Amino acid sequence: RKEVEQDPGPFNVPEGATVAFNCTYSNSASQSFFWYRQDCRKEPKLLMSVYSSGNEDGRFTAQLNRASQYISLLIRDSKLSDSATYLCVVGLNNFNKFYFGSGTKLNVKP
Amino acid sequence: GAVVSQHPSRVICKSGTSVKIECRSLDFQATTMFWYRQFPKQSLMLMATSNEGSKATYEQGVEKDKFLINHASLTLSTLTVTSAHPEDSSFYICSASRDRSYGYTFGSGTRLTVV
DSSP, rough: OOSSEEEEEEEEEEETOOEEEEEEEEEOOEEEEEEEOOOOTSSSSSEEEEOOEEEEEEEEEEEEEEETTTTEEEOOSSOOOEEEEEEEEEEETTTTTTEEOEEEEEEEEE | OEEEEOOOOOOETTTOOOEEEEEEEESSSSEEEEEEEEESSSOOOOEEEEEETTOOOOOTOOOOOTTEEEEEEEEEEEEEEEEEGGOOOOEEEEESSSSSGGOOOOOOEEEEEEE
């Protein structure tokens, strides 16, 4: 079983739509959680960390559900520029090793 | 900020030659850096953890004699792909972290093509 699993998509949504991605992780000892964004042929860039209490940054909301071992990312009022692949990242051992999901591709269309 | 610089961004080499990729943390010190590989349409796969002043820790299935890692200072880690073959063609990315609040910062990646 993979450490981190994501629906690859693609999610095709119109501008202005709300879209949500989930990511499940297998190791209950996981301690750090992040969402990264990766544009085609570019390096991943940190979108936001995911805290136990959930956190929001503008149109983006991230949540952690430890009981069910998943994290989620909600994007409101989608923009064309949100089109990218969103990677879920889970860290073990107190920030010492990270595993990436395969990414969820989002296409926002006019 | 937390800036990681990776060089070169693109390299084409002949089969059998070696290629060195550098990863530098520009505005912070990193005792640990990570090297990843990404094949087309696949996820980033952790290859190894580079530890300053000690041996790197390799993930299962990654040949340590083929992918030589040196982390000689707190701001520089290098990955050398030795005796490269076409199947080594991939996108190699390094990452490092300044501290928890910054998450991990990635270098811009190196696209290696072995012909």
